[in-house]
Amino acid sequence: MIVGLLKEIKTEENRVGMTPAGVEVMCASGHALLVETGAGMGSGFSDEAYRLAGAQTVDAAVDIYRRAEMVIHVKEPLPQEYALIRPDQIVFTYLHLAANEALTRALVKARSINIAYETIQKADGSLPLLTPMSEVAGRMSVQEAAKYLEMIHGGRGVLLGGVPGVEPATVLIIGGGVVGTHAAKMACGLGAKVYLLEKSLQRLRYLSDVMPANCFLVAPSPAAIRKLVREADVVIGAVLIPGARAPHLITRDMLKTMKPGSVLVDVAIDQGGCFETSRPTTHADPIYIEEGVVHYTVANMPGAVPKTSTLALTNATLPYALQIADKGWRRALLESSEIRQGANVIQGQVTCLGVAEAFGLPYTPVEKLL
Secondary structure: OEEEEOOOOOOOOOOOOOOHHHHHHHHHOOOEEEEEOOOOHHHOOOHHHHHHOOOEEEOOHHHHHHHOOEEEOOOOOOHHHHOOOOOOOEEEEOOOHHHOHHHHHHHHHHOOEEEEHHHOOOOOOOOOOOHHHHHHHHHHHHHHHHHHOOHHHOOOOOOOOOEOOEOOOEEEEEOOOHHHHHHHHHHHHOOOEEEEEOOOHHHHHHHHHHOOOOEEEEOOOHHHHHHHHHHOOEEEEOOOOOOOOOOOOEOHHHHOOOOOOOEEEEHHHHHOOOEOOOOOEOOOOOEEEEOOEEEEOEOOHHHHOHHHHHHHHHHHHHHHHHHHHHHOHHHHHHHOHHHHHHEEEEOOEEOOHHHHHHHOOOEOOHHHHO
16 A cells, blocks of 8 residues: 655644654555655654655655555644545544534545544553553643743742642642543642542542542532632643543633632643633644633644654554555454544545534444445
8 A cells, every 4th residue: 555644734743643663664564655755853753764764755745645545644634635635545643523623524525534543442442542642641731730830921820749838739630531640640740739530430449549649539520620620720621532522621600710820731622622711722822811710722732742752653553554554444444343433534424423413414334334
């Protein structure tokens, strides 16, 4: 299969969809790799490294779209790419379609094969291609919260971990999945007082065994959220419904009860955000203030640490990219329930229920297209 590796064009996005080591593995399996010139530079991988791995470098994205049977991105295609996507071309990347109606309709119109990293799912419910970036984003969320608590950035002027004789900051983390767990580990390690909300009792029991004493586990309820929001110096939104838009768990009315200069970090912003007042920002302009509360809502947080992120992402995506390239999309979907879960829009049909429901579009089970 001819596989194209595209340079990211989203603002301040420096990741790349595959390392040279991953390209070498794909080439060794008999596939032809086209890599857009400069695609890996932001992650520290030169064009020469890709050529040595067996790839051909190509100057223009339009040529990769024209020649490749499968294109690999990190972030979703942007409007200037919509017209380049061909019928039956495989688009393999993070899509987050439930928060992006324009892209959803463009992919329906293109009649392409769109497989989303974030909805590939194992039998145990885990999301193997979302997990590495969730680990990065969870840890980053605490770093960013600590920075924006500083008064120079509009924060309360509170040190996250406090000092002897001075209370630490209070951190509320909503969601005890991969993002929430890694955020809690970081915040606890810095000495903050951490409340971690998780609705699964089984997960709460697990977290009770592994989290330190300064992490307090709470089963969520509207009353509990209202109370803890008032006490929090930092709130980290870490909720996820695979393939669907994130629910709004912090309303504007709740925001008005928060301490001035407190910080919200919305890691769910790729899926529409879990705070009513959230809107996507960029690394170049990451924050804004609503009701006196600092909002950090960057939609591609791991893009700030591209070297770590690209290595972690390739470790996860490469086995699936190989399956799709080796077998073709139809056989790969037939033989792998995990990849089948990743099918979001196939030949003009919306095959992800959460995406169809988000925009009132007809839903077609992917099995009907196989």
